[in-house]
Amino acid sequence: MKLFWSSRSPFVRKVMIVAHELGIAERIEHVRTVVHPAKPNAEVMAFHPISKIPALISDDGQAIYDSRVICEYLDDRFGKGALLPASGPGRWQVLTRHSMIDALTETCVMWNGERRKPQELRDEQIVAASAVRVTSGLNALEADIAFFEEEGLTLAHAAAASALAYLDFRLDTFAWRESQPRLSRWFAEFSKRPSFVETAFADVY
Ligand SMILES: N[C@@H](CCC(=O)N[C@@H](CS)C(=O)NCC(=O)O)C(=O)O
Structure with missing residues (x-):
């Protein structure tokens, strides 16, 4: 998996905390990314039309965002839902x-x-x-x-x-x-x- 990533983003950090807790952090390649509201990033926009990070590219090439969706994806795919109750x-x-x-x-x-x-x-x-x-x-x-x-x-x-x-x-x-x-x-x-x-x-x- 690849993650449009920055060491300054709280949303990226949340996703990576979840990845570490699930024991899969090393499976995520960081794509170092600079974003700014005044400068849409074309590389990010190829996956996330609004140019926001984090955006994850799954092993099968699917773009997954925003950070909440990525967290739920990782928890579902690798954590069997350990971090979010399935219902109720x-x-x-x-x-x-x-x-x-x-x-x-x-x-x-x-x-x-x-x-x-x-x-x-x-x-x-x-x-x-x-x-x-x-x-x-x-x-x-x-x-x-x-x-x-x-x-x-x-x-x-x-x-x-x-x-x-x-x-x-x-x-x-x-x-x-x-x-x-x-x-x-x-x-x-x-x-x-x-x-x-x-x-x-x-x-x-
Ligand atoms: N709701 C989004 C928010 C993401 C977000 O705002 N990320 C900031 C970096 S911390 C960003 O991409 N800013 C660039 C921009 O606004 O163009 C999420 O949870 O992923």
């Missing part, structure tokens, strides 16, 4: 949490992009609203912490770890740990997992 309320719980955390991550990516703009181009309303949304998402995770502490590993756990790591990577002045103490402790524990250590962010590609 538990399935919708994991899928809904995963979606919320992805929305939180998207907000962090947008926030980081806005923050880095020169002051005359920066929209301070977007910056302020991003902080409100992210705080609200983290509050929801803190309120829901029993799920993360007590359930076995799910796709939502991988998504949460990647989202929190991205905050440290790109938005480290946003101090969330004091107001989310249980989430902070859960994240500190998760950070010891080899799947997390092996997928560290780097400002390279």
Whole structure:
């Protein structure tokens, strides 16, 4: 399999955490990729028409995206569904949490992009609203912490770890740990997992 990959992307990292947890990380060839909203990447667009990463090319040549679909594909194909219940309320719980955390991550990516703009181009309303949304998402995770502490590993756990790591990577002045103490402790524990250590962010590609 090939993965359009970057060491800076929280969505790529989530997929690779899942791949490590499933023991299949070495079966995924990284295609180092640079993407930017202002510069659609023709190589990626040949597989993902909107030029987003991650995008996976399966062994039989099928393009699979976005990150949620890739995670579910890997779990189904290699994990026998270990990271997502097959049916029942538990399935919708994991899928809904995963979606919320992805929305939180998207907000962090947008926030980081806005923050880095020169002051005359920066929209301070977007910056302020991003902080409100992210705080609200983290509050929801803190309120829901029993799920993360007590359930076995799910796709939502991988998504949460990647989202929190991205905050440290790109938005480290946003101090969330004091107001989310249980989430902070859960994240500190998760950070010891080899799947997390092996997928560290780097400002390279
Ligand atoms: N919902 C998508 C989001 C992917 C996404 O936004 N990826 C960013 C990199 S972190 C990207 O491809 N940005 C390039 C662009 O927006 O053109 C997923 O979960 O895969």
